[in-house]
Structure formats: structure tokens, C-alpha cells
Amino acid sequence: MRAHPAGPLHAGISPPPAAGPAPDDLGALDPLVWPRSARRVDGELHLAGRSVTDLARAHGTPLFVLDEADFRSRAADFADAFTDADVHYASKAFLCGQVARWIAEDGLHLDACSGNELAVALAAGFPAGRIALHGNNKSLVELQLAVDAGIGHVVLDSFDEIERLVPLAADRVAAGGAPVPVLIRSTVGIEAHTHEFIATAHEDQKFGFSLATGDALTAAVRVIREPALHLSGLHSHVGSQIFDTAGFEAAAHRVVGLMGQVHQATGEVLGELNLGGGFGIAYLSEDDPVSAADVAVKLRSVVAAECAALGLPVPRLAVEPGRAIAGPGTVTLYEIGTIKPVRLGSGGSPGAPLVRNYVSVDGGMSDNIRTALYDASYTCVLANRSSDAPPALCRVVGKHCESGDILVRDLWLPSDVQAGDLLAVAATGAYCWSMASNYNYLLKPPVVAVRDGAATEIVRRQTLADVFALDAVLAGVPAPSPAIDQPAPEHPVGATS
Ligand SMILES: Cc1ncc(COP(=O)(O)O)c(C=O)c1O
Numbered sequence: 001m002r003a004h005p006a007g008p009l010h011a012g013i014s015p016p017p018a019a020g021p022a023p024d025d026l027g028a029l030d031p032l033v034w035p036r037s038a039r040r041v042d043g044e045l046h047l048a049g050r051s052v053t054d055l056a057r058a059h060g061t062p063l064f065v066l067d068e069a070d071f072r073s074r075a076a077d078f079a080d081a082f083t084d085a086d087v088h089y090a091s092k093a094f095l096c097g098q099v100a101r102w103i104a105e106d107g108l109h110l111d112a113c114s115g116n117e118l119a120v121a122l123a124a125g126f127p128a129g130r131i132a133l134h135g136n137n138k139s140l141v142e143l144q145l146a147v148d149a150g151i152g153h154v155v156l157d158s159f160d161e162i163e164r165l166v167p168l169a170a171d172r173v174a175a176g177g178a179p180v181p182v183l184i185r186s187t188v189g190i191e192a193h194t195h196e197f198i199a200t201a202h203e204d205q206k207f208g209f210s211l212a213t214g215d216a217l218t219a220a221v222r223v224i225r226e227p228a229l230h231l232s233g234l235h236s237h238v239g240s241q242i243f244d245t246a247g248f249e250a251a252a253h254r255v256v257g258l259m260g261q262v263h264q265a266t267g268e269v270l271g272e273l274n275l276g277g278g279f280g281i282a283y284l285s286e287d288d289p290v291s292a293a294d295v296a297v298k299l300r301s302v303v304a305a306e307c308a309a310l311g312l313p314v315p316r317l318a319v320e321p322g323r324a325i326a327g328p329g330t331v332t333l334y335e336i337g338t339i340k341p342v343r344l345g346s347g348g349s350p351g352a353p354l355v356r357n358y359v360s361v362d363g364g365m366s367d368n369i370r371t372a373l374y375d376a377s378y379t380c381v382l383a384n385r386s387s388d389a390p391p392a393l394c395r396v397v398g399k400h401c402e403s404g405d406i407l408v409r410d411l412w413l414p415s416d417v418q419a420g421d422l423l424a425v426a427a428t429g430a431y432c433w434s435m436a437s438n439y440n441y442l443l444k445p446p447v448v449a450v451r452d453g454a455a456t457e458i459v460r461r462q463t464l465a466d467v468f469a470l471d472a473v474l475a476g477v478p479a480p481s482p483a484i485d486q487p488a489p490e491h492p493v494g495a496t497s
């Protein structure tokens, strides 16, 4: 998410870089970036007491390794910071049955943004009353699921959606049920300092009701007058991977102002204010995220001051962190295959100065689209061993048929990295597995949760047979043997080793 010194992707061969860091610094694990349990033991990366070589042997690569204690302690950090508020885990960052159970056990709420995210949470036993459903284009089927399950809130995003929900809610009320509790998502006109594709509160975009045009107020009035709906409060979300609290504070200021307008127009005092997610994490050592505690203090004080100024009672606050809970505790393990040195000068003879090594791994943009999509930056180390070799500038790339299939654009790795070595990419817990695809028919990697020396596959590796089963011609045709899938796991899904 930052301009890169290497310049545009296809700019030709640039001159060799200055010397890199000392070999000792290459494998260092900055605790800000790596999972809380990450350690080097005899040079090898261990997560929650498990060696990455053992994990790769047992589960294959690419592999997402999720440090359970890290994930849950970050959820607890938010819960502790927002004791007097509701913390909704934004499940789009990463959701599976086990994660839904952890979030339920740890007392958080959950934000779903599709009917299927909602279905996964409900199927895992997540209490419906603690779920909010988002989405700019919720279908009738999705809304019906939400109404029937009795979820905590439907977060209304458009006038169309209000009219789609009303008849379903009216049926529920006619059958003796309660009005459907809703929030109004308002776009408050804040330009968050983040990548354009993940900023969401400026006016010219698809989400929410504009505050500036008066749409948000009109929607609130419409809902308040609708007996089948109950307007619990307002919602605002400014974007994602934000480091500066100023955007959240400005949004809080404006959305409390909207509460004041609603009060003036209807006499209604709204009891809830959801300020969304977007709290940034460290992908690189120089990133400087704000702690949950600091965010909580600042939001509380802005909301309290604004409410006092308007003579309104302070509403119950809610926040929706996704990345800040799921992101830092997971690493992706890859095995290195082809290494292509790019050298200066025609012919690129072995004696010519090295520009960079293209280090290819056995996954790529299908398991982490974020570098290609947002120019995101990641930290990566040689994981199965340490090395005293001098540093070489490298670009870690995937195996897709796409020159933009880059995982880490520029980083220093020991110059002796070779095929068969393991690379670990840090902070891949949010928006990597959940945004994974089957491009080039690569298969979705498994997710293994590690805790106190035990490893449990909480999502299994997709197989070619899974994919064949979807194909009208190939359903039932045996997948090639030997399997092109990665090594068969020694430990089946759900089993702990
Ligand atoms: C409405 C809403 N809430 C919460 C989130 C979670 O964001 P993050 O994972 O950055 O905390 C998002 C994603 O940006 C979102 O759109």
C-alpha cells in the first residue's frame, strides 16, 4: 500500500541495488510483524512450539499456519479495550467453523457480509443475536435467512434494500415476531488515508447512504416510520488498514451529528453507534499500528463530547475489527522451486552484476491476491534454516501465468536460498485465504491452527477431486495419479498432532 522505490512493474532492468542488510538481520523476527509465538530454534522458525519443517511435511505447502493464542489474544485485546461496547469480528477477514466457535466462546459479536458468511457462522453454532449482516446488494434469500435466524442487526445499505426487507419483516411481525432490528450505514465523507480500493466512506462509491446529500437522514426517517423495522442506531466505516485515528474521530463526529439530525426530525434517540473496522496492522517493521486501547479511548471521548454538545445520551458503541484480530497471527509457508537471477547487461552472464533473484514459490496470487490488487507489502524470511550467506535482492513470485503474480515485491534474502527451502510470509491471516481463488486451477491451501505444540487442520486442502466434482464433464472422472494436489496430509481435517 505504499509507493515502491523499484518503480512501475514493467520498467525494464534497474541498476543493481546498494548492499543489503547484515546476514544476521535477514532472518530476524520482529514481534510487531510475526505471530506472538514465533521463535527461531536452531535457526528454524517455530510457531507455537511447532517446527515449520514438520508442519510442511505433515500438511504440505502452501500452508496457512494460524497461531490460535495470537488470534484469540488480539480478540481479547479489543474486548478488554471496549468493555462497555460490542466488538464484532469482521469475519470477511477469515472465517471457518473453528474461528466462529472461538469468537463465540470469547464473547465477541460477528459481522457477516454475505448470506454464506452468515450461514457458516450459524452452522458453527454462533448465536444469531450477536450477528450483524452487511452488504450493498443483499438478496431476498439472504435477507430472509437473516430475518428467520433472528440476527442482531441487518445493516441497511440502500433504499432498495429497505423496500426488499420490509415485506419480510412485516411477515415476521404478522406471525407474532419482533420488528427486525436494523442500523443505517451512513457514508460520512471522510477520505481515509489508505488504498483507494479499500477506502469506503467517501461519497462517490457503492456503500451506504450519503450523509451530505441527506439520504442517510431520509432513510432513518423512513425506517423509524416503518412498524416492521426497529432502527437501533447508525453505522459508519471509513476504510481498512488505517493507522491514524483522525479518520475514525472525524467519522464519529459526523455520525453523532446525524444522530442529532434524526433526533430533531423525529424525536427518536438512537441507542447504538457502530463505527466499523479498519484498524491497521504491521506488515513491515516500519508500520505503526494504533493499539485497541488507544482507539477505544479516542472514540469514546469524541462520541461523549459530541453527544454532550448535542444534548444526547451517549449511545452504546460497537466496532468491527477484522484484520487487526486475524491478520498478524498467521503466516503462509511456501516451498521454493525455480530461482531466476536477473543480471545487468546483455546475455546476463553469470559474472554480470545481479539485479535481483526471482524466487518462485508453489502458490501465489491465488492464495494472496493483496500484493497484486493493492500493491500491499509483506515481510518474508527463509524459514527452515538460518544462513550466513550475504544478502541478495529478491522478488518472491508465485507460479501463476501472470507477470503481476508477485507476493513480496522486493526483499533481501540470503543468497544461498535454494529449491526445497521454505519461505514464511508474515501477517497473512486477513484477506488471503478468504480472497483465495482457483486461478490456473491451483487449489486452496489448508489452514492449520497451532497451539502449545499441537497442530490441528481447521480447514483442509482443496483437492483436484473437489474441483472435478463441480465440472459437468469431469464429475466422477478420477483425478490424475500421482495426484497433482500437494502432498496428502498425514493429519486429516480436524485431527490434532
Ligand atoms: C463494514 C465493514 N466493517 C468492518 C470491516 C473490517 O475491516 P478491517 O478488517 O480492516 O478491520 C470492513 C472492511 O473494510 C467493512 O467493510
Ligand SMILES: N[C@@H](CCCC[NH3+])C(=O)O
Pocket (backbone or CB within 6 Å): 092, 198, 240, 241, 370, 430, 431
Ligand atoms: N480485502 C481488503 C480490505 C477490504 C475489507 C472489506 N471492506 C484487504 O485485503 O485489505
